[in-house]
Amino acid sequence: MEPLPTGISVLDREFGGGIPSGSVVVLKADPASQSELILDRFALVRECQYLTTVRSVESVESSLTLDDAADDTVVRDATGDEPLATVLDVAAGLPDGGTIVVDSADPLETRGREEYGEFLSDLRRHVDDADGLAVIHALKNASADRARVVTEQIADVVFDLRTTVTGTEIANRLVVPKFRGGAALEEPLKLKLTDSVSVDTSRDIA
Template identity: 25%
Template sequence: MSTAIPALDRNFGGGLPSGSLVYIRADVEAMAEVFLYQFTQARKTYYFANERKPKHIYNDIRNLGFDTSHIIFMDLHSEYHLTPGGDAVNNLGDELQDSKIVEYTEYSIKKIMEEQEEDINIVIDSFSFFLNLNINPGLLKRFIYTIYETTKNLNCLTFLYGIKGLNKGGMETEILNSSDVIFDIELKKSGQIINKYLSIPKIRRKHPMNEMIKFKIENGIKMDTSQDIA
């Protein structure tokens, strides 16, 4: 299935294997969310937004010149961070509210599965949000299982966005183990030079990349095609 990033699609014979759960581990400074935005260009996308209001993400996608007509935003941000009247609320560490937002998201994903749509993406921005909630680990494991089974049943692509250094506990290791594909995104500084790199160390049913590849953000993701993608 196409990623809408031509260099990646060429390397992997048309894209990522259908039915893949993709975990993106990214340095926070690397603006790796632009990968998510570009993935939406390949097909209809259910975009779960919990860190920011959907309207802000929508504007960022539009500012890159991307089409937003086939993106359906699922507003977890307002569900968790705002009162019905629109006022900000502090739910930090509230186990009841934390459990509710997981169950609400799980319910929404199950509803998508019931629709049995073909050729869709599911994006969760960010998954680190869930890894840091004050919830029973069993609830999080069930949530991961629901995401995985939905991805397989719909034969779709699901992208989970994880931010390096933000995830507490050992649950990130569990999602890394479950994931079919891992994107690792790094930012490196050398003097006055800043470079961004992508590696894909794990991809089931395909050969993983053996080297990091440099990319830049310029009206989307632009891979450095002057080097081979091994």
């Protein structure tokens, strides 16, 4: 399993070059966070199929065209009546070493646990066949009847972005509690999420 870069240099160093090919990555984050910046890094580092289930194609494209590498990124609409089938059709044609981004999981998780579980298994198989990556954006605070536990169980890697707001700062800490085929982070990684992704080197004040 060749490691595929995430597009975020500090993570690639921590993970020995990236994430093992064939992996399904779940990015958990608050809806009001800047987590889309992390998705953008995954989308721009190599050929990518970006499936949007909530935002418009135009909105996604406007955030990606800031980088020349966006020429290798195709944004597709998955907001129709059959979003699971749409995602799987695209995943079946994923190029070797490519990335498929699903933003976000919430509309897919409402389809029923059994149907959704089969979808995730098929998605994982397509990604494994292509030696690529799937990145699923899973927003927190989803309703209890959704199949979030299935999303996290199928995932090979779980990124948990934790955003806290105080009177003096907005702090973003990335926790990686699950990493099949590699080593999870031993402690949270503090990130700066402004118009890009970087390491926050400021010291926390107790």
